[in-house]
Amino acid sequence: MVEAFTYEDIYELFRNEQYSSDLQTLTSTDLKRIKLYFDEKNDETKNQDQSLNLFSTHNRAKIQVELSNATRVVKDMLERRERKVISRAVFNSRSNDSMRDTSNMLNAEEQLYDTLINLLRVSRKS
Numbered sequence: 395m396v397e398a399f400t401y402e403d404i405y406e407l408f409r410n411e412q413y414s415s416d417l418q419t420l421t422s423t424d425l426k427r428i429k430l431y432f433d434e435k436n437d438e439t440k441n442q443d444q445s446l447n448l449f450s451t452h453n454r455a456k457i458q459v460e461l462s463n464a465t466r467v468v469k470d471m472l473e474r475r476e477r478k479v480i481s482r483a484v485f486n487s488r489s490n491d492s493m494r495d496t497s498n499m500l501n502a503e504e505q506l507y508d509t510l511i512n513l514l515r516v517s518r519k520s
Contacts (some may be wrong), residue, residue, distance in 0.1 A: 396423060398430035401464050408471040417478050417498040425500075428468060435461050479503045480510060487514035 410418045439457050482495060487510070494511075496504045 396426050396430060398434050399424075399427045400431070401460055404428060404431065404464055405467055408467045411471050411474050415478075417475060417482075417503075419498050420475070420500060422500070431464070432461070435464075475503065476506075479507050483507050483510035484514060487511050487518065 407418070407420065407424065411420075435457055439454050439461070479499065483506075486493065486495065494508075496507060499507060
């Protein structure tokens, strides 16, 4: 069983991506752990929806703020990775090397990278 990340773990992945010029390692297991984190937090808020006491209401609000922050952090991290993939594809398409650098890319990022390189090369030829 995969153990879920905490908010701090997710934020650490974001910080590593933010302060590095190259793509950082992000595995499909990491993505599963992030999804599990969101699933668990959503379940917690649903379970507390039935309770009307003050503590549960406060705790639910805290979890919702954490979920909102985590969503923003994950979105920012993925957008930052996207920009890095695009930059790498532009650089590779400008050089006539056939060197295909897909280190630390997820499958979807690798597909985007290959598609962009092909499009940019065709565009340059025409």
